[in-house]
Amino acid sequence: MKSKTIRRWSFIHTWTSLICTVFLLLLALTGLPLIFHHEIEHLLGDAPVVREMPADTPHLNLAQLVQAAEAHRPGEVVQYFGFEDDEPNTVLTIMAKTAGTEPNSSHTFMLDARTGEALETPSANGGLMLFILRLHVDMFAGLPGKLLLAFMGVLFVVAIVSGTVLYLPFMRRLDFGTVRRDKSTRLRWLDLHNLIGVVTLTWALVVGVTGVISACADLIIAAWRNDSLNAMIAPYRDAPPLTHLAPATRLLDIAGEVAPGMKPDFIAFPGTRFSSEHHYSVFMKGGTHLTSHLLTPVLIDASTLQVTAVAERPWYMDAMGMSQPLHFGDYGGMPMKILWATLDVLTIIVLGSGVYLWVVRRKAAKPVMETAEASA
Numbered sequence: 396m397k398s399k400t401i402r403r404w405s406f407i408h409t410w411t412s413l414i415c416t417v418f419l420l421l422l423a424l425t426g427l428p429l430i431f432h433h434e435i436e437h438l439l440g441d442a443p444v445v446r447e448m449p450a451d452t453p454h455l456n457l458a459q460l461v462q463a464a465e466a467h468r469p470g471e472v473v474q475y476f477g478f479e480d481d482e483p484n485t486v487l488t489i490m491a492k493t494a495g496t497e498p499n500s501s502h503t504f505m506l507d508a509r510t511g512e513a514l515e516t517p518s519a520n521g522g523l524m525l526f527i528l529r530l531h532v533d534m535f536a537g538l539p540g541k542l543l544l545a546f547m548g549v550l551f552v553v554a555i556v557s558g559t560v561l562y563l564p565f566m567r568r569l570d571f572g573t574v575r576r577d578k579s580t581r582l583r584w585l586d587l588h589n590l591i592g593v594v595t596l597t598w599a600l601v602v603g604v605t606g607v608i609s610a611c612a613d614l615i616i617a618a619w620r621n622d623s624l625n626a627m628i629a630p631y632r633d634a635p636p637l638t639h640l641a642p643a644t645r646l647l648d649i650a651g652e653v654a655p656g657m658k659p660d661f662i663a664f665p666g667t668r669f670s671s672e673h674h675y676s677v678f679m680k681g682g683t684h685l686t687s688h689l690l691t692p693v694l695i696d697a698s699t700l701q702v703t704a705v706a707e708r709p710w711y712m713d714a715m716g717m718s719q720p721l722h723f724g725d726y727g728g729m730p731m732k733i734l735w736a737t738l739d740v741l742t743i744i745v746l747g748s749g750v751y752l753w754v755v756r757r758k759a760a761k762p763v764m765e766t767a768e769a770s771a
Contacts, residue, residue, distance in 0.1 A: 401561065401564070404557050404560050404561050405557075405561060407553065407557045408554055408557035408558050408560075408561055409753065411550045411551075411553045411554040411557065412550075412554040412558075412749050412753075413749075413750075413753060414547075414550055415547040415548075415550040415551050415554065416746050416749060416750055418543075418544060418547040419547065419551055419742075419746055420743065420746050420747070421530070421531075421534075422531060422544070422547075422606070423739055423742050423743045423746065424743065425527050425528075425530050425531035426531055426723070426739055427736060427739050427740070428524070428527055429524075429527060429528060429531060429723060430723055430724060430725070430732050430735050430736050430739070431732060431736070432518075432524055432528075435524060436518045436524060439518070439522075439523070439524075441516065441517045441518035441522060441524065442516070442518075443485070443504075443505045443514035443515065443516050444514070445482070445484055445485055445505075445507060445514065446507065446510070446512070448484075448509055448510075452484075452509045453509065454484075454508040454509055455508060455509065455510075455511055456644045456645075457476065457642075457643040457644055457645075457646055457647065457662075458642035458643050458644040459511060460476070460486055460488075460506055460508065460511060461473055461642075461643055462511075463506055463511030463512075463513070464488050464490060464506060464513070467504070467506075467513040468490050468502065470492070471490040471491055471492055471502070472490060472491065472492075472493065472494050472664070472666075473488065473489075473490055473664050474489045474490060474491055474494055474496070474501060474663070474664055474667045475487075475488070475489040475661055475662065475663055475664065475667065475669075476488060476661060476662040476664075477489075477660070477661040477662075478658075478659050478660060478661065480658075480687075482505075483508075484507065484508050484509055485505045485506065485507060485508055485514065486505065486506045486508050487503065487505060487661075488503070488504055488505065488506050488513075489501050489502070489503050490502050490504075493666070494664060494665060494666025494667050495666055495667065495668070499529075499537075502520055503516060503519035503520055504516055504519070504520075532544075532609075532610075538613055541610045541611070541612075541613060542610065542611075544606070544610045545606075545607045545610035545611050548603050548604075548606045548607035548610060549607055551599075551603045552600065552603045552604060552607070555592075555596065555599055555600055555603065558589075558592055559593070559596060562589050562592070562593060581752065581755045581756075584748050584751060584752060585752055587744075587748060588745060588748040588749060588752060591741050591744055591745050591748075592745050594741065595738050595741050595742055595745065598735075598738045598742075599738075599742055599745075601721055602721075602722055602742075604718075605717075605718035605719075605721045605722040606718075606722055608714055608715055608718040609715070609718050609719060609722055612715055615711050615712065615714075615715045616668065616669075616715075618709075618711065619709060619711070619712055620668065622709065623706055623707075623709055623712075624671065624706075627694055627703070627704040627706055628671040628673065628674065628694070628703075628704075630703075631671060631672075631673045631674075634673055636672065637665065637672065637673055637697060637698060639698060640665065640697050640698070641696075641697060641698055641699065641700045643662070643664075643675065645700065646662060646675055646677055646695060646700075647659050647662075647677065649677075649693075649695055649700060649702060650677035650679055650693040650695070650702075651679075653693055653702050653705050654679040654691055654693055654705065656681075656682065657679035657680060657681055657682070657691065658679065658680055658681075658682060658687075659677060659678070659679060659680075660678045660679065660680040660687075660690055661678050662675060662676070662677050662678070663675070663676040663678070665697045669692070670694070671694075673696065673697055673698070674694045674695060674696060674697055674703065675694075675695045675697050676692050676693070676694055676695075677692070677693045677695065678690040678691070678692050678693075679691045679692075679693060688716040688717050688719065688720055689708060689713055689716050689717070690708065690712070690716060691705065691706065691708060692704075692705075692706045693705050693706075694706070723735070
């Protein structure tokens with residue numbers, strides 16, 4: 396590779412790395428506990444304890460669960476019901492003053508699906524883990540914070556690519572994995588920086604790209620609303636406001652009939668950003684690890700309970716759905732979480748060593764520049 400090309404790639408790698416390093420260190424440090432958020436919540440006592448009952452205890456229907464939720468938080472409306480495979484006897488419930496209340500102002504808790512008992516989840520509404528999550532997702536700055544982190548993610552991907560380009564000629568001079576222990580501290584760290592960077596290359600690219608996609612989630616959802624959802628609810632555009640909601644009793648049965656072989660992931664109630672003013676939206680998922688993150692919305696008329704649309708998933712919604720489990724490594728159990736955490740720690744070392752190498756190089760170059768200026 397020609398020296399001019401090397402200098403160009405070195406400039407790109409140096410400055411993309413330096414600009415994003417502080418933000419990437421923040422993301423790597425906050426991402427580490429988020430990998431184990433379920434375990435930490437249990438350790439801190441924030442996870443709800445579900446009462447032991449006979450295995451064949453029947454579940455309440457959805458209308459009864461709505462009544463239980465409204466009794467628990469009078470004056471608020473149900474925005475979403477969520478269903479988790481590892482907690483089959485609970486229903487994740489999100490409520491707020493109005494259906495259109497933005498997510499950070501809503502209240503999240505669990506309902507016992509058998510009794511309607513409300514089980515508070517402190518970590519979903521405050522406390523250490525929510526603080527870490529908000530810091531990781533948007534730095535408490537909302538959409539501008541998410542877009543800034545998305546831009547830093549793009550710089551991170553460019554830094555990875557440029558670092559790989561620079562490492563290729565470096566590998567021709569040394570055997571792969573060589574760390575020159577007999578050389579200076581700076582060279583030893585340079586070798587470690589390059590080695591760890593190459594080892595974590597694929598993982599870092601995956602986490603970087605999925606992080607950018609996740610950070611753009613608000614824009615992706617807005618595009619889905621403006622495109623797919625608007626097309627599905629077009630016949631209701633001039634319809635008068637609803638005065639009566641049909642009970643949610645059979646929503647899951649109705650959705651299951653038009654989406655056979657799929658399971659419910661969550662229900663968006665009328666007026667929320669995943670539905671319309673006139674519809675319940677039941678989001679169905681597949682039964683495998685892969686398809687469980689690909690959601691198919693079934694729109695049900697909120698007054699007649701007639702299915703009005705079963706939506707095709709646009710590619711960008713699939714990309715967003717797949718990015719979450721890949722980003723946090725929460726699709727392969729504890730072994731995958733440990734692997735993700737190990738690679739996260741290695742990435743922190745790469746970021747820290749990159750800053751160290753830049754500082755040392757600047758210090759070494761300073762006397763040379765001063766000498767040149769003195770002799771001029």
